[in-house]
Amino acid sequence: MRQATVYIDSAALQYNLNRVKQLAPNSKIVSMVKANAYGHGVKDCLAALNNTDAFGVATLEEALELRAQGSKHPITLIEGIFNANEMHAVLQHQLECVVHQQQQVEWLLQYKAEYIQQGLKVWIKLNSGMNRLGFKIDEIIDVITHLKTEGFHCVLAMHFANADVPEHPMNQQQIQQLLTIKESCAPIEVSCCNSAAIFNWPELHFDYVRPGIMLYGASPFADKTVHELDLKPVMTFTARIIALNHIQAGDSVGYGSWFTADEAMDIAIVSIGYGDGYPRAYIKQNYVAVNGRLTRVIGRVSMDMIAIDVTGLNVSLDHEVELWGQHRLVDDVAEANGTIGYELLCRLSNRPIRRKIEN
Ligand SMILES: *Cc1c(COP(=O)(O)O)cnc(C)c1O
Numbered sequence: 001m002r003q004a005t006v007y008i009d010s011a012a013l014q015y016n017l018n019r020v021k022q023l024a025p026n027s028k029i030v031s032m033v034k035a036n037a038y039g040h041g042v043k044d045c046l047a048a049l050n051n052t053d054a055f056g057v058a059t060l061e062e063a064l065e066l067r068a069q070g071s072k073h074p075i076t077l078i079e080g081i082f083n084a085n086e087m088h089a090v091l092q093h094q095l096e097c098v099v100h101q102q103q104q105v106e107w108l109l110q111y112k113a114e115y116i117q118q119g120l121k122v123w124i125k126l127n128s129g130m131n132r133l134g135f136k137i138d139e140i141i142d143v144i145t146h147l148k149t150e151g152f153h154c155v156l157a158m159h160f161a162n163a164d165v166p167e168h169p170m171n172q173q174q175i176q177q178l179l180t181i182k183e184s185c186a187p188i189e190v191s192c193c194n195s196a197a198i199f200n201w202p203e204l205h206f207d208y209v210r211p212g213i214m215l216y217g218a219s220p221f222a223d224k225t226v227h228e229l230d231l232k233p234v235m236t237f238t239a240r241i242i243a244l245n246h247i248q249a250g251d252s253v254g255y256g257s258w259f260t261a262d263e264a265m266d267i268a269i270v271s272i273g274y275g276d277g278y279p280r281a282y283i284k285q286n287y288v289a290v291n292g293r294l295t296r297v298i299g300r301v302s303m304d305m306i307a308i309d310v311t312g313l314n315v316s317l318d319h320e321v322e323l324w325g326q327h328r329l330v331d332d333v334a335e336a337n338g339t340i341g342y343e344l345l346c347r348l349s350n351r352p353i354r355r356k357i358e359n
Pocket residue numbers: 032034078159193194195196210211212213214220
């Protein structure tokens with residue numbers, strides 16, 4: 001059987017959640033599990049995240065999956081609901097909504113009594129310059145005042161556009177706007193920190209922090225590795241060697257004859273490709289780990305296969321190769337392919353087998 005495998009390390013996930021608690025000891029933690037827990041599989045992550053205070057998801061379907069898996073935690077829909085109909089499920093499953101535009105406020109007001117009676121909070125999103133979602137600084141005070149008057153428990157929410165670049169001037173603009181609104185609407189709960197912001201600004205942790213990528217042991221920063229951040233990779237992605245070839249100088253490998261050998265070498269064919277979610281884009285030389293040691297990926301990535309250099313390595317058929325994990329960080333694979341670890345994790349296909357490693 002072809003065995004491309006995604007291992008999910010429960011102990012690493014718990015370790016990373018504890019890192020968040022260490023860094024933000026006075027805040028509640030909303031663990032972000034959108035996009036199937038960043039591709040890790042909600043089902044395999046839920047037990048390890050049991051000590052979180054709440055979950056954050058992007059869609060109603062993602063929230064319902066959490067409930068179906070038995071989670072009783074508060075759940076926030078980070079984009080709110082997409083039509084009035086979704087209010088029924090919100091109330092039935094006790095989900096908390098973000099409101100980022102006026103129509104959502106009206107939907108909420110229609111179901112005000114039930115929503116408030118269930119003790120659900122409403123998260124009001126400030127657009128402080130990212131210009132994606134939220135009310136602008138000159139409209140949000142009215143929205144918050146209105147909702148408070150109607151009896152809603154409000155949380156002021158904001159998202160950084162450049163949290164991964166602490167010195168970016170936009171950050172100070174966003175922080176100033178948030179603090180202004182926080183003051184004008186006091187008392188109000190506040191939440192603005194994703195993973196990068198949790199590291200950068202302890203003074204902005206406020207009532208809720210919203211870690212995503214750091215929980216999974218990938219880095220939110222281009223210039224800091226997960227090891228430097230004291231986080232542990234949760235996912236190990238592996239595949240096996242299905243053929244070994246000895247080639248001569250001048251021989252080429254793979255589609256487009258894109259790689260040509262300078263000298264005689266041993267190559268192995270590994271049963272993994274872009275059909276599994278392994279990236280084909282090429283910015284610079286990519287590597288895999290064999291016996292914990294890095295070795296080159298050779299030639300083009302195919303749908304189902306790659307070739308790697310195994311010259312001088314002690315390997316045989318069925319040997320397991322680490323595509324990313326402890327030794328070859330997903331962030332480094334992403335960098336070699338012109339993207340970020342987040343994307344590679346989220347866009348794995350459902351072809352690899354999934355195995356949860358219990359602690
Ligand atoms: C995804 C998301 C986060 C988590 O971001 P990370 O960079 O993965 O930590 C936090 N807040 C909101 C609103 C998000 O959409």
